[in-house]
Amino acid sequence: MRLAARLRDDYREAVTSPLSILQRTFGFPSFRGVQEAVVDRVMAGRHSLAVMPTGAGKSLCYQLPALAREGTALVVSPLIALMHDQIRSADAFGIRAASLTSADPEEERQETLARLKRGELDLLYVAPERASTPGFRELAARTPLSLIAVDEAHCVSEWGHDFRPDYRLLRPLLDAFPDVPRLALTATADKATRADILVQLGIPEDGLIVAGFDRPNIRYHVRPRDGVGQQLKALLAEQPGPGIVYVTSRDKAEKLAEQLATPGRRALPYHAGLDPRVRARNQAAFVASEDMVMVATVAFGMGIDKPDVRFVAHAGIPKSVEAYYQETGRAGRDGDPAEAWLFWGAEDFARARSRLESEVPEERRGGERQRLNALAALVETGTCRRALLLRHFGDDAPEHCGNCDNCLSPPTTVDATQTAQKLLSAAFRTEMRFGVQHLTDVLAGRDTEKVRSFGHDRLSVFGIASEEELALVKPVARALMARDALRADAYGGLSFGPGAKSILRGEQRLDLVVQPKRERRRRANREANPEGDPLFDALRACRRDLAAAQGVPPYVIFHDSTLREIAAVKPTSLSALSRVSGVGAAKLEKYGEAFAAVVRGFE
Ligand SMILES: [Zn+2]
Numbered sequence: 001m002r003l004a005a006r007l008r009d010d011y012r013e014a015v016t017s018p019l020s021i022l023q024r025t026f027g028f029p030s031f032r033g034v035q036e037a038v039v040d041r042v043m044a045g046r047h048s049l050a051v052m053p054t055g056a057g058k059s060l061c062y063q064l065p066a067l068a069r070e071g072t073a074l075v076v077s078p079l080i081a082l083m084h085d086q087i088r089s090a091d092a093f094g095i096r097a098a099s100l101t102s103a104d105p106e107e108e109r110q111e112t113l114a115r116l117k118r119g120e121l122d123l124l125y126v127a128p129e130r131a132s133t134p135g136f137r138e139l140a141a142r143t144p145l146s147l148i149a150v151d152e153a154h155c156v157s158e159w160g161h162d163f164r165p166d167y168r169l170l171r172p173l174l175d176a177f178p179d180v181p182r183l184a185l186t187a188t189a190d191k192a193t194r195a196d197i198l199v200q201l202g203i204p205e206d207g208l209i210v211a212g213f214d215r216p217n218i219r220y221h222v223r224p225r226d227g228v229g230q231q232l233k234a235l236l237a238e239q240p241g242p243g244i245v246y247v248t249s250r251d252k253a254e255k256l257a258e259q260l261a262t263p264g265r266r267a268l269p270y271h272a273g274l275d276p277r278v279r280a281r282n283q284a285a286f287v288a289s290e291d292m293v294m295v296a297t298v299a300f301g302m303g304i305d306k307p308d309v310r311f312v313a314h315a316g317i318p319k320s321v322e323a324y325y326q327e328t329g330r331a332g333r334d335g336d337p338a339e340a341w342l343f344w345g346a347e348d349f350a351r352a353r354s355r356l357e358s359e360v361p362e363e364r365r366g367g368e369r370q371r372l373n374a375l376a377a378l379v380e381t382g383t384c385r386r387a388l389l390l391r392h393f394g395d396d397a398p399e400h401c402g403n404c405d406n407c408l409s410p411p412t413t414v415d416a417t418q419t420a421q422k423l424l425s426a427a428f429r430t431e432m433r434f435g436v437q438h439l440t441d442v443l444a445g446r447d448t449e450k451v452r453s454f455g456h457d458r459l460s461v462f463g464i465a466s467e468e469e470l471a472l473v474k475p476v477a478r479a480l481m482a483r484d485a486l487r488a489d490a491y492g493g494l495s496f497g498p499g500a501k502s503i504l505r506g507e508q509r510l511d512l513v514v515q516p517k518r519e520r521r522r523r524a525n526r527e528a529n530p531e532g533d534p535l536f537d538a539l540r541a542c543r544r545d546l547a548a549a550q551g552v553p554p555y556v557i558f559h560d561s562t563l564r565e566i567a568a569v570k571p572t573s574l575s576a577l578s579r580v581s582g583v584g585a586a587k588l589e590k591y592g593e594a595f596a597a598v599v600r601g602f603e
Helices: 003-016 018-026 035-043 060-068 080-092 106-117 134-141 171-176 191-201 228-238 250-260 276-288 321-328 346-359 362-380 385-392 417-429 436-444 449-453 467-482 500-504 534-550 560-569 585-600
Strands: 048-051 072-076 097-100 123-126 145-150 182-186 208-210 218-224 243-246 267-270 293-296 311-314 338-344 412-415 486-488 494-496 511-514
Touching: 018 035, 018 060, 018 585, 035 048, 035 060, 035 208, 048 191, 060 072, 060 123, 060 145, 060 182, 080 097, 080 123, 080 585, 097 106, 134 171, 171 191, 182 191, 191 208, 218 385, 228 250, 228 311, 228 338, 250 267, 250 293, 267 276, 276 293, 311 321, 321 362, 321 385, 346 362, 346 467, 346 486, 362 385, 362 467, 417 436, 417 467, 417 486, 417 494, 417 500, 436 449, 436 467, 467 486, 467 511, 534 560, 534 585
Parallel strands: 048 182, 048 208, 072 123, 072 145, 097 123, 145 182, 218 338, 243 293, 243 311, 267 293, 311 338
Antiparallel strands: 412 511, 486 494
């Protein structure tokens, strides 16, 4: 080969290599986690399934090969709202992206088709119901394709938690292009679901790439609920940034939002019962906000790709450990420190268990019971919460993570078996229809009117508990209810559940985890952003102005981590700014001068 030709090839190789695109277009110095392995496989033209937790940089795994390979990448994605978010983000990086959905106006659709025909699209987002039609297949056949990505791939499996029949119809499209690499992506898939996705989408077993489930930047806290409005207020007072509070009913969403709102910070409700326009408006406000609190039912979250959510709090137990992981996983997608709080009550478990017995078909009860028990173990454990979560998903885990409540302030464990036995006896002797307050009165030997009127002062359990034991009755009741040894009726009356007998007979211990009164706060670690740094604040204000002018959320312009680096290295020129992580070529051109000017203003 002649020298000039070789140099030209070397040059082409250098500018189209994944690493150079990563640095130039996305502005990142290096790949994170399994990104490189996934990108390499797609670049080699092979089919793959990537299981990556949220926040691991999933979309980059198809965006980057879409730029590096010839042709247009098809991205099958189930949620139109999410597509529009992704197109906006791609746009900011200078990636040419568009969507074909039923929601797009005809004019826009024609424009998209024309751009596709001219080869002017790097990414084409399409909903599964459209992607599976013969008409779309013909369109695809006329288009040079770089890859086909199937996002939220767990929807293809009946084992997954979100099965969508449309996904099953994608196979003919994939098989029509056997040489186009297909990349399935999901954040939540257990073993059975992964195996099923491989089969359904025709991906070889060696194409499975699994990133660990750990979200090391999320700090987990679990607390018994005790006036949850006040608990949340205290939490919000110390916790800056946008956050989500999950509640269990529409009514609670409304009330708590009202209670949590302050003049300096918005708190808005979100639930399926709201007028769709109000719901959309509240969601848009949250996405654009830097400190809003969304008080929501679990209807909120799917399709929200906001990377700077700083905390997720549950005001009641989630449906399962899987749901807990998914919902808390909406915090800290940008990798900055984030918090997950869970406030639980014994009545949560009581309600879930009674629903299980009355509403769940017999054949599914066993599995549902296991789900609840796993959740009870998570809230009750005195050991590392993260370790428990990771093992639940089959990941290896260290004994201590150093970033959960139990690791940071180890609780003490007391043997409360005797107290539990006394409480169970008291419930039994009073014919299992009284609540924990009355049972405490009986055990304490208190002379109340209720005690006297029922003649409970004549029972053998009257006054048998010591002061120390009395202090444990409430947490013991909570623990017994969580593990289904005690059940509460609609009026709070406690009766035996299946776990009661073995504790009464002394065959099973009840160890109680006693949380320290107040967890040591390590505020320095909680907030990655500098406080009271005028340059950083000015950069944020600049970002806010640009975002408002362009009608995009601030994070689409730059993540906080990029602003922090700018505040630290103080680049005054475009070339210096281009070396900051997160500043790619397109963003440098669009926003660089504005931010460099802010820095120069502080010289
Ligand atoms: Zn831990």
